[in-house]
Each structure stands twice: as C-alpha cells, then as structure tokens.
Amino acid sequence: MAHTPQPTKDGTTPVSAAAAAVPLFTGALVTRAGRASKASAGLLGLAVLVLAALPYIAFAGTTSSMVTFFVLLIMASMWNLLAGFGGMVSVGQQAFVGVGAYTVLAFANLGMNPFVALPLAALTCAVFAIPTSWLAFRLRGDYFAVGTWVIAEVYRLIIIRFDSLGGPSGMSLPGLTGMDPVLRGALTYWAALTLAALTILGCYLLMRGRTGLALTAVRDDETAARANGVDVTWSKRLVYLVSAAGCGAAGGILIIDSLSVQPNAIFSVQWSAYMIFIVIIGGIGYLEGPLLGAIVFYALQQLLAGYGSWYMIILGAIGVAGAIWLPRGLWGTITNKTGILLFPVGYRLNQPWTLPPTLR
Template sequence: MTISQMVTSRAAAALDVSRAARSSKLSAVVMLAAVAVLAALPFVAFSNVTDTLVNLFVLIALASMWNLLAGFGGLVSVGQQAYIGIGAYSVIAFADQGVQPYLAVPLAAVTCVIFAVPTSWLAFRLRGDYFAVGTWVIAEVYRLLVVRIDSVGGGSGKGLAGMSDLDQTLRGALTYWVALALALATIAACYLLLRGRLGLSLMAVRDEETAASSVGIDVRRAKRVVYLVSAAGCGAAGGVITVSSLSVNPDAIFSVQWSAYMIFIVVIGGIGYIEGPLLGAVIFFGLQQLLADYGSWYLVLLGAIGMAAALWLPRGLWGLMRDRTGLSLFPVGYFVRGRDA
C-alpha cells in the first residue's frame, strides 16, 4: 500500500457516512406523533374541521406527485388533471358496478396507470415546453371524450352511488382517513423511490439528460416510472375528491386549475425537496381559508405571491430554510461527518 493510499484509508476511517442527519431522527419522532394526532382527529374535532382538512391532504398528495414529476424527473406537466379526472370517473364507474366507493379509490389509481402507459408513449415524444403544452392538450382530449359518454353523465356529470347507506358522521370520518392515508402514501412513495438507485438516476436525468444517458442510465425508463407513479397518485386524489363531494363534473375535475394549484404549491414550498409540497400546501391552504371571500383579489394575491417566490426564492421556502438550518425531514442523500463530531 502506498503512502497516499494509507492516508486516504485513514481519512475514510475517520468519517461517518449515514443516510440520515441527527436532526432527521428527532423530526421523524415528531412527525409520527403528528400523524397519530391527525389520525385521532375525527374522534375529538367537529366534522367541519375534518372536512376542511380533506382538501389539505388532497393538495399535499397532488403537489407531491407534481414535484416528483417535475422537481426530480424534470418533466414539467400542465396536464396532470387528466389523471385526476380519470380517477374521479373511475370511482363513479366502479361504484355503479357495485364496488364500495372507498375500495374504488385504489382501483382508480390502478386504472390511471393503465391509461398512463399508452399516454406516456405519446407524451414522451415531446420535449421541454412542447411536453408541458402537450400534456395539457392530452388532458383536454380526455375531458372531451368523457363528456361524450352518457353512462357517466356526459357534460352534466354524475352523482356517486353506494354512499347513501352510510351514516353521515361515519362517512365523514372514513373520507378523512382515506385522504390522510393518500397524503401519507404519496409522501412515502416519493421518499422510497428517491432513496434508491432510481432516485439517483432521476436527479442525473433532471440535471443533464444526455450525460445521464452516456453513463448507462435508462432515461426513458426512469421518466416512465415517475410518470406512472404520478398518474396513480393523481388518480387516487381524484377518487378522494369524488367520495368527498359525492359527485363529479367534467369541467371542474379536468380543469387546468388543478395543475395551477400544484405548480403554485411546489414553487412557494420548494421544488426538488420532498418537504416542499408539505410546506407549500399548508401555506396555500391557509391563504385559501383567509382570502377566499375576496373574490378576484384572492387570485391576484396568489399570482403576486407566486411571482415573488419565483423571482426571489427560486428554491422555495424550504430551500431557504434548508440552507440556514440544514434541516432535512426526508433525507434521500448521504451525510458525511467526522466520527468525533
């Protein structure tokens, strides 16, 4: 062994490499306690509180899926409302066939994956801005197709069957728990995907697709995996929206406004961080509750906040917090420190 190799070996032995920072372990305990409190909330809070929180959980799920797609996969989509709509109508169709609506939510996610496979072959022929516009066009095509299907209500929409037999209080609690499970599942899916080899491949593809391909990364496969996962998450969110509202309308469920919400949440929260959609969704949800009565000024203020965040906080609020505190709730990289630190 040469002297340089000996020095390198001793330096490596003096370092401690781990997948979690010390602060992450404490934050994990805090998050588990928060989840336990949220799960018990229907027993101690009024139904209007839990009904409102369902919207927050849906926003977290949708933003997490868009962040996985754009923040880690480099696929900026303006058409994820396609899978929200497909998921919503899948729940309607399954319920009409006698499937319990809550059980239809995961089936809606699977249905969206099935639709996303051929859709991805078309969408991935586009790049950059063309991909973004193309996904929006695809979503509009799906909406126009649904409008022409009389069995699901056509242009006027349709009510959800199979819910009238449930007690209203029980129905509200079940909807709340399903929405909470959806939010937790989407966050966990992002975390588990990004901690593995796929996560490294995605970030390489996002940073420089040509270079990633040159070192042996299957770029198309990595993109397709996150596209399908994002479609499943958005489809399940659409299903939760349906069981919460008990009806679906094609113009509302396929609205590009859903993509606008996702983009806004991720931009202000922090794109490229798992924690970003969580923080952004809470802020967006708070703004909705405070400013919804102000009509058009509510939208003007949201636009101003979004532009300010894009100009002065390109990494979002969580990026700023991460730079100043080093806090990471969901570490997906490696932490290196001295053993005596």
Template sequence: MTISHLLGATAARNVHVSRAGRASKVSAGGLVAVAALLAALPFLVFSTVTDTLINLFVLIALASMWNLLAGFGGLVSVGQQAYLGIGAYSVIALADLGVQPYLAVPLAAVTCAVFALPTSWLAFRLRGDYFAVGTWVIAEVYRLLVVRVDSLGGASGKGLTGLSGIDQTLRGALTYWVALGLALATIGCCYLLLRGRLGLSLMAVRDEETAAASAGIDVRRAKLLVYLVSAAGCGAAGGVITVSSLSVNPDSVFSVQWSAYMIFIVVIGGIGTIEGPLIGAVIFFGLQQLLADFGSWYLVLLGLVGIAAALWLPRGLWGLARGLSLFPIGYLVRGPRDPA
C-alpha cells in the same frame, strides 16, 4: 506504505457515513406524532374541521406527485388534471358496477396507471415546452371523451352511488382517513423511490438527459416509471375528491386550475425536495381559507405571492432551512470533529 497513505487510511476510518443526522431523526419522530394526531382528529374535533382538512390532504398528494414528476424527473406537465379526472370518473363507474366507493379509490389509481401507459408513448415524443403544452392538450382530449359518454353523465356530470347507507358522521370520518392515508402514501412513495437507484437516475435525467444516457441510465424507463406513479397518485386524489363531494363534474375535475395549484404549491414550497410540497400545501391552504372571501382579489394575491416566491425564493420556503432534511434521500459524510 507512504505517510500520505497512512493519513488517508486513518481519515477514512474516522469518517462516518449515514442517511440522516440527529436533527432529521428527531424531526421524523415529530412527523410520526403529527400523523398520529391527525389520524385521531375525527374523535377530537367537529366534522367541519376534518371536512376542510380533506382538501389539504388532496393538495399535498397532488403537489407531491407533480414535484416527483417535474422536480425530480424533469417532466414539467400542465396536464396532470387528466388523471385527476380519470380517477374521479373511475370511482363513479366502479360504484355503478357495485364496488364499494372507498375500495374504488385504489382501483382508480390502478386505472390511471393503465391509461398513463399508452398516453406516455405519445407524451414522451415531445420535449420541453412542447411536452408541457402537449400534456394539457391530452387532458382536454380526455375531458372531451368523458363528456361524450352518457353513462358517465355527459357534460353535466354524475352523482356517486354506494354511500347512501352509511351514517353521515361515519362517512365523513372514513373519507377523512382515506384522504389522510393518500397524503401519507404519496409522501412515503416519493421517499422510498428517491432513496434508491431510481432517485439518482431521475436526478441525473433531470439535470442532463444525454449525459445520463451515456452513463448507462435507462432514461425512458426512469421517466416512464415516475410518470406512471404520478398518474396513479393523481388518480387516487381524484377518487378522494369524488367520495368527498359525492359527485363529479367534467369541467371542474379536468380543469387546468388543478395543475396551476400543483405548480404554485411546489414553487412556493421548494421544487426538488420532498418537504417543499408539504410546506407549500400548508401555505396555499392557509391562503385559501384567509382570502377566499375577497373574490377576484384572492387570485391576484395568490399571483403576487407566487411571483414573490419565484423572484426572491428560487429554492422555495424550504430552501431557507439549510442543512435540515425531514426525508433524507442522500448521504451525510461526517468527520471526527463534525457534530452528529
């Protein structure tokens, strides 16, 4: 054996490969503590606070699902409100059939995944900008179909049944916990999916679809799976909106504004990272609370923030935290002199 081989073997023995560094492990502990505190909030604060936070949790879930689809899968959709609306109306329909509305929320997610399967057959025939526009058109088609169903309230929408017998305070707490559970579930789902082979496959497809296919990756399967997961997550978010507002309106729930919110949050937070939608949702939620009383200037200021982020922070706010990862999906390789 030559000296170079000996040096190489020695270096290999001194190299340590791990999923997360010490900072990530400490941050993970902090996230668990924050989640526990959030779960206890209904016992600590007034219901007005928890009712407001439901909106934040819905935004986190929606942004995480859009980021999974576009940031990791390369599928830039402007029509995820289709599944938001289908999920919302699924809860209405299931409640009319006697299903408890809170139990209807996960069933709404399953319903959206079922609808997304044939929808993907049509959407995946489009590429690039055509895919983005096509998904928006599909969402409009679903809205027009729902409006024509009289049992769902038609164009005026419909109220939710099945929650009238629950105490208002308890109902607010249950809705809060369901919304929090949705946010945590979407983040955890993204993390688990991206840690495995699917995560590598998705990023390869995002970067260069042809090269990924030539490397043996089943491109269609990877895209289909992430599309179904994203549809299910958005559907569950629609269900939470329904049990929170106790009614649904087709023009509101199928509005393209929801996709605009998702895109804005992911852009300012950091696309292609699990942490980006989290910080982006918090920033967007804060801007909503601070600027909502400014009327049309509220939208102007949001637009200026989005433009500034796109120009000067192409990797989003999370891109400023170089080297830090709260949800490590890759590997860290450290030598004997590198810090842990």
C-alpha cells in the same frame, strides 16, 4: 521496535510509502440522516397519529377542509416527483385527477363501494399513463408542458361522450347516499390521510433507491445520464406512472368527498395550477417542499376566502414573488441555513479535519 526516520541534510523528514498511503483526513463518514432529521421524522409520524384522532375531537367542517388539504398534498407531491426530480414540467396532471374520479364513479355504478374503488382508480390511471407517456415523451421542454395540457383536454372530451357517466353535466356518486353523514365524513378523512401518508412514504422510498439516483441524473443532464448507462426512458416512464396513480387516487377522494363529479371542474387546469404553486412556494426538488407549501396554501385559502376574484390575483402575486426572491422555496431556504431534512434522500459527507498519528 519501530524505526523512526531520521532527518536528511536539508532538514526534512522522509515519509515511508505506507505512511504516504494513509489519507490525510481520517474518520470520514457518509450518512443520509442526522439526529435532527431522525427526530423530525419521529415528530412527523406522531403528527399523523394525532391527525388520525381528529374526527373524534373536531367538527365535521374541520375534517372536511382537511380532506381538501390532504388531496392538495397528494397532488403536489406527485407533481414534485414528476418535475422536481424527473425534470418533466407538466400542466396536464388534471387528466389523471379526472380519470381517477370517473373510475370510482364507474365502479360505483356497478355496485362497488367507492372506498374499495380507490386503489382501482390509482391502478386505472397508471394503466392509462402508459399510452399517454408514449405520446408525451416525444415532446421536450415547453412542448411537453403544453402537450400534457392538450392530452388532459382530450381525456375530458372523451369522458363527456359517455352518457352512462353523466355526459357533459356530470353525475352524482351512488353507493354512499344512505350512509350516515358523520361516518362518511370520518371515513373520507381517514382515507385521505392514509393516502397522503402513503404518498409521502412512497416518494421517500422511491427516491432513496436506484431509481431516485437515476431520476436525479436525468433531471440534471439527460444526455450525460444516458451516456453513463442510465435507462432514461424507463426511469421517466416509471415516475410518470407513479405520478398518474397518485393523482388518480386524489381524484377518487374528491368525488367521494363531494358525492358528485362534473367534467369541466374535475378536468380543470386549476388543479395543475395549485400543484405548481404549492411546490414552487414550498420548495421544488425537496420531498418536504409540497408539505410546507400545502400548509401555506391552505392557510392562504382560509385567509383569503372572502376576497372573491382577488383571491386568485393575490395567490398569483405571491407565487411570482416566491419564484423571484425564493427560487429554492421556503424549505430550500430553511435547509440551506439549518441543514435539517425530514426526508433525506441524498448523501452527506461528515469528514473531520484530523491528521493521522504518523503525520502529527
């Protein structure tokens, strides 16, 4: 029979050492995804399947505009990975957009199918990002942002010196001119959709691992992260290479969709401006942010297309207003109020306030 402690003279009941060692709260559970998050992820997967069937049920103009949407989603996801999780604010990611497009052009000139050259464009940009990172990582803060812009301009100036790639006037993409336009449009759409889905999945898997934790630590306090054993340089270089590869693949899609490339357009800083706008509006530091931001940006593009120069002015005003009144973006605001996450990469502590039986 268990011994029951008797009250002392002061009226209190002593607690044994074993009972004192029992935590005051039981049933604590650390999770990453709740039921709502898993259901949302399932719906998102279903949406991808539905989108894959769009070329069979929609006009070519619709699928062509959706290609632009997927390209912007890829670019914004890469910029969010770089700045939102790695803490590296770049305004020069158009460097890899341009290098990716010209890589597809170079391999197409050698007789390779441009669609087959897409993975090579991503790989080439990752390789180019290695020496680029050696230069860029010597800079910090605002200097890093300006430095990446200068590097992008250097890449553009180098490209226009190659007459075999069209020089300053650009060049048409060979290898697809004889293909049926409807088939080419459908293949371009599926390639863009596949790359967008792989980009989101890749970011999710990367951020759920040790690299994701290291990046978060570096973003919050680089000195503290280094003191706690995080390989800061390796973590930042890895995410920089991944971001470059994603932007390069997006650039490859752009040249396939337009069938031509012009250096001033493909290396334009407007691509970085679009990335930043989408991420700021959607929610920086959330994997869902670029997805929601790309939807908003795409809707604004369709709505404001007929306003001429006012289009950019209105976009800028919306971006400034979002940064002031919604500093966490649309998705950050939604998450704070509902707790819903489509791609949970952090940890959540579910701990009910329940006393153990010995202390009830």
